[in-house]
Amino acid sequence: MNWEALWYGQPTVLTRLLWPLSKLTEVVSVRRRQRALDGWQGESSPYPVPIVIVGNLTAGGTGKTPLVGHLAREAIRNGLRPGVVSRGYGGVPSQWPRVVTENSEPEVVGDEPLMLHVQTGIPVVVCADRPKAVDYLLKTQSVDLVISDDGLQHYPLWRDLEILVIDGERQLGNERLLPAGPLRESPDRLHTVDWVVERSLTPSADRMGFQVQAMTLRNVLTRQTLPLHGLNKSPVVDAVAGIGNPEGFFSQLEQAGYRINRIALPDHYDYRQSIQSRLSGAPVLLTEKDVVKAGAVGGDDTWVVEAQVNCVELDQRWKAWCAQCKS
Numbered sequence: 001m002n003w004e005a006l007w008y009g010q011p012t013v014l015t016r017l018l019w020p021l022s023k024l025t026e027v028v029s030v031r032r033r034q035r036a037l038d039g040w041q042g043e044s045s046p047y048p049v050p051i052v053i054v055g056n057l058t059a060g061g062t063g064k065t066p067l068v069g070h071l072a073r074e075a076i077r078n079g080l081r082p083g084v085v086s087r088g089y090g091g092v093p094s095q096w097p098r099v100v101t102e103n104s105e106p107e108v109v110g111d112e113p114l115m116l117h118v119q120t121g122i123p124v125v126v127c128a129d130r131p132k133a134v135d136y137l138l139k140t141q142s143v144d145l146v147i148s149d150d151g152l153q154h155y156p157l158w159r160d161l162e163i164l165v166i167d168g169e170r171q172l173g174n175e176r177l178l179p180a181g182p183l184r185e186s187p188d189r190l191h192t193v194d195w196v197v198e199r200s201l202t203p204s205a206d207r208m209g210f211q212v213q214a215m216t217l218r219n220v221l222t223r224q225t226l227p228l229h230g231l232n233k234s235p236v237v238d239a240v241a242g243i244g245n246p247e248g249f250f251s252q253l254e255q256a257g258y259r260i261n262r263i264a265l266p267d268h269y270d271y272r273q274s275i276q277s278r279l280s281g282a283p284v285l286l287t288e289k290d291v292v293k294a295g296a297v298g299g300d301d302t303w304v305v306e307a308q309v310n311c312v313e314l315d316q317r318w319k320a321w322c323a324q325c326k327s
Helices: 003-008 013-017 019-040 064-077 111-120 130-140 187-191 246-255 288-294 312-326
Strands: 051-056 082-086 124-126 145-149 161-167 195-199 208-219 225-227 237-241 260-264 284-286 302-310
Touching: 013 019, 051 064, 064 082, 064 111, 064 145, 064 208, 064 302, 064 312, 082 111, 082 130, 111 124, 111 145, 111 288, 124 130, 130 145, 195 312, 208 246, 208 312, 237 246, 237 288, 246 260, 246 302, 284 288, 288 302
Parallel strands: 051 145, 051 161, 082 124, 082 145, 161 195, 195 208, 237 260, 237 284, 284 302
Antiparallel strands: 208 225, 208 302
């Protein structure tokens, strides 16, 4: 079933057939959130440090996890000691909560938490129960700020700041809730979060824009670095992406002059299932999320495409918010 086509294309008969299930999703999500709000009414935070939620309204990739890494690095630059909690999608719940290390296996802790820790060096704890993850992080690590990667709909977790991330091109799709559409909650949620951040050069009104821009290539084995266009003399490259929205990755490579063999895999792809039959023998370019699981899948000509988040207005607001946390 091609859910992406259903959610981001024109309405179909199936869309209408799934509408009752979407209404059920809406009723359940509204009740769960209201129950949490009732519990927080008049209460103060149970934590000694601020809790920031960075989450999606839609299922699928929006650039949320790279943005979390960027905010963590900026928090360090602003004098804070951040830590991250994550669900650890695809990991092993029986071994949670767990602190992620460079030697952690992505099959145990999940690919995105491992990527965040490797990229930033900050403490990351995984657990599907977010309050339990926060408790474990505060117990085992010295942090004065907690960022939750995803968790907007994990209502039992207290939040001091909610940041909602939206893909500028796909927006909210057909604006229907799961399973008829990509939404996890009603579009009205846009008006209750603190900040809305849109992955776009020209964000909509009242939203801050950001870009995840491919910058350099790094060889997975030798760690040699090249500019992004450094391999575009090759007749073709194998571009491998097991992420929520691989088209953004592919299009940036094409804009850098590459002729690519698209290998789009399911999000959080398990590389224990070999992809060798899909490789052409050309240089292999991977996303930063994929490389923590795939490794040198293309041998000594395997490269990871390293990206940088650019978001001037968000950086300014985040700097001011971090200053308030320190005061």
